[in-house]
Every structure is written in structure tokens, then in C-alpha cells.
Amino acid sequence: MYNWNLQSDIDNDQIVTEIEKSQIQHDDSSEGIIFRHLLATATANETENPRIPIYVKFPLLESHWRELKSLNPDLYAAARAYYIYARAVNDFDGSSLRINVTVPALRRLKHEVLETGSKTATAIVSVWLSMELTLANPIQAINELEYALPHLPARASTRTLENALSSATAHEWLRIAFTELSVPSRAYFHSMTIIKQSSLNDGSVTWAYFTSIDSLLLQTKYEDALLTSNRALEFVKNRNSELEMFLILYQKLRVLLMGFQQTRDSEIRSVINKMDTIDTVQIKTQAEELFYLYQSYKAIAESDENLLSKAIEQYKKAMLESLPSTEFRAEHLLKKELELTRIYDAAGNYEKAYEHSKVYNQLLFEKNTEQFKLSSPSLTDGIARDIALARYRQQELAALRDEKIGLSTDKEAMKTTIFALITTILIILALWLWIAKRQSDTLAERDSLTGALTRRAMLKSLKKALKSDSTSCVALLDVDNFKKINDRYGHLVGDEVLTTLTQTIQKRIRKSDKLCRYGGEEFLIYFSDTDQQSAKRILDELNASLSRQKLWSGTDQKFSVSFSSGLLDVNGETNLDTIIKACDDLLYKAKREGRARVAAFSF
Incomplete structure (x- = not known):
């Protein structure tokens, strides 16, 4: 993904x-x-x-x-948090307004996974929540990150959803957040933590070194920055990556030019020579903006104003060309102005450096203003929630206190009340047991899926009905090609077909008629006081009505359903075995003749 x-x-x-x-x-x-x-x-x-x-x-x-x-609570937390985010991005077409949906949803998810007892699952949701809060309230985002940090999974080399936003990611976001808040000491702490905690020999450690040097430069701790860049060079020597070597050499060159330009000319020249031996085409392909920044610092070291001017223009062009493709437009523009400020400062052109510094500050002001505009009471009003909870608890305590006072002031009245209460409970219990038995008997007579009578209940009912009703019909129905429906669309769709058939029949037949699920996809209908012609017309209408049903909630595919039936005019016959056997023979006759039809007979 x-x-x-x-x-x-x-x-x-x-x-x-x-x-x-x-x-x-x-x-x-x-x-x-x-x-x-x-x-x-x-x-x-x-x-x-x-x-x-x-x-x-x-x-x-x-x-x-x-x-x-x-x-797996941890995987659940990561998957559901991503799904909340991705759905909202689609629904709002990438707009930041999505946070009005994502932040409340992620907070609900956080409370839900807290109940699982998994600290890692809770931390994973908190990181996703902090990412969305960054768009509305960076301070709350930092709080969520620091809340989650102790329990986040460490970064691993395998691609797993739980590992997507790891502790290394949280440290990196905190580094960026503290840099923007002008707290470079905390930014440096989080960069170095990535280096100390990482057990992986990969590019994430190189980037951590890169950003830690950046933080030291912001604090003008040039000696520490130089020591860190030398340690970083020792690390990338074993990485066999020209890009990573270029990154650290670039940082060391910046440290030398910004802190030791007058005293370490030979070391500056040595770094430039090493960088010039690296494959230029590869670096430009992977990090075009960085390559032009290097050209700018190289021009400063060589006092080449033409090269400096050309490199700066190429850097500006590269940054503007890549702007439409980035999701973080504000951060991209901030980075551009900050780097230009540093370059002109290192070159001694303080007027230009001041101009770009003003633009950087203005962009940062606009970015933070825009972020906090998105903040709304529904996202930040924690006091209101806490006050409402406190009031609710006070009401509970007051109710308990009043109840206690009432009990102590009138013990005799309470005894009477308790006696009456026990009597009432016994009466209610007896009534409940009677109702429960009735409901149990009713449920035992009904099929759990369709709500039609069970075979046992139907046969019991028919024994009585056939003795008193000589003009009645019995039909045995079977859904055509039901096994194919189950195999092709699944059992959920098969169940939906059976329930739909039941509902269609129950809407059409009378209250005096009876319907039962005889077994699997077979149904038995008893038409009381009905001749064969009328019963056949009803069955044909049911088949026509069912054929118009083509949409099913369990699948996107359209299909219709039919049934075959054997219809018997009982004509005074009361032997159930004889009636069912005759209906069954008629049903198979209808199947042989082409399905979706009625085969009828009269005793």
C-alpha cells in the first residue's frame, strides 16, 4: 500500500x-x-x-x-486505523477537512483497543491519531506521540502493517515537530535515540545521523556536529550506498563551512574531492535538490559567485518542479526557504539571507495559523468532557447518599417495602417463567433461519387440519439449482434466497394457510379450503414474483431464482404419509419437465 x-x-x-x-x-x-x-x-x-x-x-x-x-489486537488496531484514514482521504479528496471525521473515529478506536489490554495496539492508534492531529493541533499531536512512544513496536526490516508507524517514525516526527517549534535540543535527542535504539544496519540510521547534525547546526554546536558527522561517515562506509555517503559528506561540508571555514580549508577541499568522485547521475536521480545544494556549498568554498548563482537557481527550479507531487506542500516550501537562508548566510550575503529568513518565518506563521484554524471544540474541548463526567459522578454519589439517608430514617417502612418487593418479584418471576415457556414452545415450532414452521410442527398441525377440512391442497416446493447457487455465490447468498422465498410466500398466502421449511431448500404449503386451480394460480404467481428479484445483498452479481412444486388436491385424504409421498412424486415430475413449474394431481 x-x-x-x-x-x-x-x-x-x-x-x-x-x-x-x-x-x-x-x-x-x-x-x-x-x-x-x-x-x-x-x-x-x-x-x-x-x-x-x-x-x-x-x-x-x-x-x-x-x-x-x-x-490479533495489534494488527486490528493498525488495520482499522489505516482504514479510517484511507476512507476519509478518499471521501474528502485529500482535503484536510477529513480530520472532522478521522480524529473522533480514531479517538473511539483508541478507547476500544484500551479495553483489549494491549499497550502496543493502543500506541499504534495513538500514532495514527497524532498524525491527523498534526493538521489541527500540533501540541496535541506531540502529546499523543509521547504518550504512545514507550509502547510502539521497534522498526523491523519486514513489511508489516503494525510496523508501518514504528517508534523510529515517532522519534522522527517529534524531531520535525520540535525543530518547527525552535527546540533543537529535543530534536537532537530524538534523532540520537533512533541511532542508539536501532538494531538495523539500514538507511534509517543514516537519515537519523543526517537530522541530528542538522539539529546541532541549529544550536551552533559546530564541534559536536563535526564529531557526529565523522561517526556517521564511519557508519556509512559499510553501507555500500553512494547516496548515503553523499548525504553525510554533504552534512560534514556544511558543518565545516558554517563553523570552520577560516581554519580547515584543506579538510573542506578533501570533502569536496570525495563528493566529486561519487556518481553524479545517480545522485541527481535520487536526490536532485540535495545535489544542487551541494553545488551551492561547493561554490561558497571555491568563492565562485557564478557557480553559486547558477546552483541556487537550479535548486529553486528543482524544488518548484517537485512541489505539485508532494503531499506536504507547506513543509516543502519551508525547507526551500530555510536552505536558501543557510546558503546565503554561509556565503556572507546577509541581506539575501535575511530576506529568505523573513519568507521562512511568514510561511511558518501561515502554516501554524492554518493548522490551528482546523482545530475545533469537538477536537480539543477536553475540559467540557471532564466536567460532564464529574457532574455525572456527583449525581450518582448524591443519589446513593439520599438512598442511604432514606434507609436509616424509616426501617419499618423499608421492611414493608422489601416484603412487597419480594412478593412482586415472585409474581413477576412466575409470569416470566410462563411467558418464557410459551416463547420457547413458539421458537421450537419455528425454523431459526426463515421463521417458517418446522417439519414437526407442520405435520402435527396438518393431522388436525386434514380431519376438519376436506377441500384443501398441499404443495411441496423445491428451489431450482440451489446447490449451484451455494457453490457459486456462497452460503450467505443461499440463506438470503431461502429467507426471500419465505417472505414472498408469507405475504401471498392467507392466515389460515400454513408454511413450513420441510428440509434444506424444500418447503411445504397447506392451502385450507382451496381447490386445486386456485392453489396452482397462487404458486404460479409466487414463481413469477420470485423471478423478478435479481439483486441480492450478499453479492454484486445479478441472478433470479425459481422453484418447482408438486401440488396435491387431498380431496378428503387424511393419511399424511400418502399425501407427502404423492407430493414428492409430483415435485420430481415437475423437475423432469423443466423446472419452474407446478405438477398437480387430485385424489
């Missing part, structure tokens, strides 16, 4: 191969259904680039989420 349509360590073709290998398209477990929906939702609004090749076969139900939560 996160790497689709992006230049990363896994491309679209590899992702398609992984999807096919996982057989997720054919996995109809709750987890399979959930992840098909996640994959489909991830690129649902994609118009210019390809979407993830996955299609949804079943609706995503609350029962699927419940099953996943019982199996």
Missing part, C-alpha cells in the same frame, strides 16, 4: 507478484476480506496512475473486524 506508484525499494511489478503469491484475492477469511478492502481503498481515488490490482468480493462487516481483534 505504502510503496505503490512510488520510487522505493519495491516497484509495482514486484508488489503485484507479492499479491499473487500471497493468494489474498482467494482468501475469504475475515483477515483476507479486510486486507482486500485495505488494498482496494488505498488507491480507490487514483486517476492518473494505476490502481492496486485487487477487487472486493464481499462487503466488509463488523463481524470481520471483531474476529481480527480477537485473533
